[in-house]
Every structure is written in structure tokens, then in C-alpha cells.
Amino acid sequence: MLKILILFFMLLGLSFESGAEEFYRFKYKVEEGDTFASILKRFVQEYSIINAKSPLVKKTLLYNPHVKNWGKLKPETILELFITKDVMDLKKFEPYYQANLKKAEEAIANELKSAYPVGFKSSAFYMTSIGNFTQDAPNVANISFKQNSPVTLGLAMSYYPKESLYSMSASLYYANLTTTVNSLTTEEVKVPAEIGLSAYGEYRWQKYNLIWYVGPDIEKFSVFNLAGLRNDTKVYVDGVNVTYLTVGMAKAFTLFNSQFFTKFSLSKSIISRYSSGAPLSATVNSDFVDQGHYDGVRALFYLSYKFSDKFYLHSLFKYHSMSGPSNLLTIRVGFGVGYIFF
Numbered sequence: 453m454l455k456i457l458i459l460f461f462m463l464l465g466l467s468f469e470s471g472a473e474e475f476y477r478f479k480y481k482v483e484e485g486d487t488f489a490s491i492l493k494r495f496v497q498e499y500s501i502i503n504a505k506s507p508l509v510k511k512t513l514l515y516n517p518h519v520k521n522w523g524k525l526k527p528e529t530i531l532e533l534f535i536t537k538d539v540m541d542l543k544k545f546e547p548y549y550q551a552n553l554k555k556a557e558e559a560i561a562n563e564l565k566s567a568y569p570v571g572f573k574s575s576a577f578y579m580t581s582i583g584n585f586t587q588d589a590p591n592v593a594n595i596s597f598k599q600n601s602p603v604t605l606g607l608a609m610s611y612y613p614k615e616s617l618y619s620m621s622a623s624l625y626y627a628n629l630t631t632t633v634n635s636l637t638t639e640e641v642k643v644p645a646e647i648g649l650s651a652y653g654e655y656r657w658q659k660y661n662l663i664w665y666v667g668p669d670i671e672k673f674s675v676f677n678l679a680g681l682r683n684d685t686k687v688y689v690d691g692v693n694v695t696y697l698t699v700g701m702a703k704a705f706t707l708f709n710s711q712f713f714t715k716f717s718l719s720k721s722i723i724s725r726y727s728s729g730a731p732l733s734a735t736v737n738s739d740f741v742d743q744g745h746y747d748g749v750r751a752l753f754y755l756s757y758k759f760s761d762k763f764y765l766h767s768l769f770k771y772h773s774m775s776g777p778s779n780l781l782t783i784r785v786g787f788g789v790g791y792i793f794f
Contacts, residue, residue: 581786589778669696695723719750748774
């Protein structure tokens with residue numbers, strides 16, 4: 453796609469000028485030792501007769517008022533050249549065209565490379581979020597909570613080796629969850645904080661200005677003991693630790709002269725550990741004990757807007773679905789602000 457765009461814009465530069473004469477029009481950067489005659493010789497047919505009265509000379513002089521001395525051209529000067537169709541040698545033009553196409557590709561690649569940071573970078577962030585949590589076990593119970601987090605605090609770190617396409621990143625967050633109201637009882641339930649940790653290896657795909665990343669995610673969150681709910685009509689909070697394998701894609705881009713960064717990831721659980729918070733008396737006579745292995749997926753979409761050198765706004769959408777002793781579904785949306793240390 454990048455090569456096609458470059459070809460397109462270069463072809464725009466090689467355009468026709470209509471009138472009494474038809475011209476090929478394109479830009480040329482003066483090199484050391486170039487003269488007006490030597491430049492024209494690079495593109496016109498052999499034995500072409502060209503003098504000061506030739507239309508191509510008059511047109512070129514007219515469209516380059518910044519050139520004060522045609523007898524002594526300065527290197528790096530950009531000229532707008534006009535060559536009439538009857539003397540233009542396209543076979544001579546082809547090597548020049550291909551060489552400039554390669555230079556354009558290298559320039560864009562270098563620009564993309566220089567856009568990436570180098571060294572150690574870190575930031576701290578705050579986010580507030582709202583969400584719904586549903587837990588269901590057939591023939592036992594179904595419970596639904598509004599589960600909000602007025603304060604989520606986190607730290608993100610990255611390391612970018614110099615002149616390397618590979619990098620590393622890690623993040624840690626702590627989400628304080630409010631007391632929740634459930635769909636089965638009038639009791640308000642205090643939910644322990646949710647904690648998450650991630651560590652990724654990254655690869656910069658320069659051709660498309662993308663970053664691919666992969667690595668483990670660890671989350672500690674709460675579920676509810678449905679056996680205890682059925683036996684005691686009381687909500688007990690159980691704990692689940694899950695390790696995921698995450699694969700994601702990220703991209704930095706500029707829109708309306710503003711800097712944005714977005715990423716999307718999919719996570720698959722590979723290890724889970726369950727700890728019950730219900731007393732033994734609540735579950736001992738039950739044919740359902742809500743503990744065991746949870747398996748599922750998590751999808752995450754993230755977008756940030758950098759509005760100064762140090763501060764950025766960010767948003768998050770999270771979808772979390774797991775199955776096991778009971779079926780779990782979490783949907784969460786969050787918004788916040790971050791500060792870049794260096």
C-alpha cells in the first residue's frame with residue numbers, strides 16, 4: 453500500500469501542461485556540478501535542438517523565479533522542469549523516476565523509525581469506570597451486579613532499545629470497586645479491589661506503522677459463591693486469579709494535528725486458581741460448590757489522546773467472558789487521564 457501511494461503522488465508530479473505545446477512537468481533537485489544544460493540532457497532525446505527561445509526553456513525559467521543565477525545552480529535547489537512531449541525521452545526518465553521512488557520509500561521508513569521513542573519510558577494513570585457483572589449457574593442461581601470503579605490507578609512502563617524493532621512493556625493497575633447492589637437481595641456487598649499485571653514483548657511493523665505485542669496478563673478479581681447464596685440467602689465473595697496469554701496490535705497516528713494512540717487485544721485464559729470466601733456450613737450440604745477452573749476470553753480496546761507533552765486523556769472498553777463452575781460476563785467502560793514521567 454505504501455509503495456502504491458508513493459507511485460501515485462510521483463505520477464501526479466509528472467503531469468502534462470496543455471496549450472500550444474504539451475509538456476511533461478516534474479520536480480528536480482539540483483546536484484553538485486549540475487548545469488541547466490546538463491539537467492536537460494538527462495531527460496531529452498539525443499540530437500534535440502534546444503535554445504533560449506525553446507518553449508521548454510521559457511516555461512522552466514518562468515516557473516522558477518527563486519533561481520537568480522542559472523549559470524551557477526546551487527545544490528539542493530528544487531526546480532520545476534517543463535519538457536515538451538516531442539523531445540522528452542521516457543527511457544532516460546525511468547531510471548531517475550525509480551531512484552527517486554526508492555529515496556521516497558527510504559525517507560518515509562526513516563521518518564516512521566524516528567517517530568518511535570528510544571530508551572526507558574513510563575507514565576502513571578487514573579481512570580474511573582462503570583460496568584455490569586453477571587454470574588450464572590443453571591439450576592442454582594443467577595446474580596447480576598452493577599460494579600463501578602471510581603478510582604483505578606496504574607503504572608505503565610516501556611523500554612525501546614536504540615535502533616531496534618523490538619521493545620518491551622509492562623503495566624500494573626489497582627481498581628477500587630464500590631459497594632455493589634445485586635439483583636437477588638437487598639444486601640449491599642463489598643467487593644475486594646481488582647488487580648492486574650501485564651508484561652509484553654513488542655515488534656514494530658514499520659511498513660504499516662503498527663506494533664504487535666504478545667505476553668502474559670495476570671488478573672485477580674472476585675466472583676460470588678452461588679451455593680452459599682442458595683443455602684444462606686447471603687452473598688459471599690470468592691476470589692479468582694487468572695493468567696492469560698494476550699496478543700494485541702497498537703498504532704500511533706495523527707488526526708487533525710492531534711496525537712492519538714490506540715490498541716486492541718485478545719486474551720485467552722491458560723491458568724486459573726479459585727479461593728472460596730464462603731463458610732463451610734454454607735456449601736457443605738450443597739450439590740453445587742462454586743469452585744474449580746475458569747476458562748474464557750477477554751477483549752480490550754484502548755484509545756488515548758495526548759494533549760500536551762506530559763498529559764494524555766484515555767478511554768477503555770473491556771469485554772470479559774468465562775465459563776466453568778458458573779458463567780461469568782463483565783462489560784466495563786472507563787475514562788481517565790495520564791501523566792508521562794519521561
